[in-house]
Amino acid sequence: MNIGIPKERRPFEYRVGLTPACVQLLTELGHTCYVEHNAGLGAGFSDQDYEHAGGRLAYSSHEVFGRADLLLKVSRPLQEELEWMRPETILAGLLAMASSREERIQTLLKKKITAVAYEQIQLPDGTRPVMRPMSQIGGRMAGQIAALLLQNNAGGKGILLGGIAGVPEAEVVVIGAGVVGTYTTESFLGMGAHVTVIDTDLNALQKMHEHYPTVTTIISNSYTLNRACSYADVLVGAVMVPGERAPLVITRDMVKTMKPRAIIMDISIDQGGCVETSRPTTHEKPTFIEEGVIHYCVPNMPGVVARTATHALANAAYPYIEQIANKGIETAVTENPALEFSVNTHQGKVLHLPRFTSQEQVE
Numbered sequence: 001m002n003i004g005i006p007k008e009r010r011p012f013e014y015r016v017g018l019t020p021a022c023v024q025l026l027t028e029l030g031h032t033c034y035v036e037h038n039a040g041l042g043a044g045f046s047d048q049d050y051e052h053a054g055g056r057l058a059y060s061s062h063e064v065f066g067r068a069d070l071l072l073k074v075s076r077p078l079q080e081e082l083e084w085m086r087p088e089t090i091l092a093g094l095l096a097m098a099s100s101r102e103e104r105i106q107t108l109l110k111k112k113i114t115a116v117a118y119e120q121i122q123l124p125d126g127t128r129p130v131m132r133p134m135s136q137i138g139g140r141m142a143g144q145i146a147a148l149l150l151q152n153n154a155g156g157k158g159i160l161l162g163g164i165a166g167v168p169e170a171e172v173v174v175i176g177a178g179v180v181g182t183y184t185t186e187s188f189l190g191m192g193a194h195v196t197v198i199d200t201d202l203n204a205l206q207k208m209h210e211h212y213p214t215v216t217t218i219i220s221n222s223y224t225l226n227r228a229c230s231y232a233d234v235l236v237g238a239v240m241v242p243g244e245r246a247p248l249v250i251t252r253d254m255v256k257t258m259k260p261r262a263i264i265m266d267i268s269i270d271q272g273g274c275v276e277t278s279r280p281t282t283h284e285k286p287t288f289i290e291e292g293v294i295h296y297c298v299p300n301m302p303g304v305v306a307r308t309a310t311h312a313l314a315n316a317a318y319p320y321i322e323q324i325a326n327k328g329i330e331t332a333v334t335e336n337p338a339l340e341f342s343v344n345t346h347q348g349k350v351l352h353l354p355r356f357t358s359q360e361q362v363e
Helices: 020-028 047-052 061-067 079-084 102-110 131-149 179-190 202-211 222-231 252-256 267-271 306-327 329-335 337-342
Strands: 002-005 032-036 056-058 070-075 090-094 114-117 171-175 194-199 216-219 234-237 263-266 287-290 293-296 343-346
Touching (some): 002 061, 020 032, 020 047, 020 306, 032 047, 047 056, 061 079, 090 306, 131 234, 131 267, 131 293, 131 306, 202 216, 234 267, 263 267, 306 337
Parallel strands (some): 002 070, 070 090, 263 293
Antiparallel strands (some): 114 343
């Protein structure tokens, strides 16, 4: 199979669809990997690294997209990129179709492209093995980003997360006790903050309590969310539902009760966000102020720790990539049910496309 690895074109997306190590594994199996010139530069992989691994360099985007039977991306493709793809190509990546424009969905269907969303690959126990490392990275980044945003020079209140003798630590509230919430909690605890975790799932809170005894755990409802907003220095939204838009759990009225220059980090923004006042930002301009509160809503947080994130993504996705390359999508899905829910479109039909509405679509 011809496998294409293009250069990512979205702003501040430095990851690449496959590492040289994985390219070598695929070429040893008889597949041909076309790697776009400088595709891996942001992640620290040179063209020579890919050539030594057996990859073939392509010096135009059209060549990579045009040759590929299987196209491996990180972020969802732009409309321009979809136009470059041949009909019936298999597209795999973190596609986030819940945030895609209707035009792009229609192009996928018209060209009979099989779209495989890594974030929707799901094991029988409900875990998402490819999305998990990206969630872990996002959670671990939350602490270091919040620490900077709390500084005066970043517009914050001048609070040290861990406090110091005689001065209390910052109050951090994490909404969601899943993978993102767990690693976010770990990150803030490591920096000395006091952390409260809120969730509707009592079992998830029980696990959090057992692993991190110093964390305050609270069941989620409108009363507890309102109260938490009133005292939080940092509020982290980590509420995600596989294949669906994130539910709105923090209302504008709740945001109004927060301290001036408190911080909201909506890590759910990839799936639409869980805070009513959130809107997507970029790494160039990561924050905005709404209702007197600093909002950080960057969708592709792991994109700027590209080397770590690319290795992590490739490690998790490679077994599924190999199955698709060796057996084709239909046989791979039949033999590995974890892939079934990840196939958004196939042969001009919608299969497991995330639910979205027109007002929620973004670039």
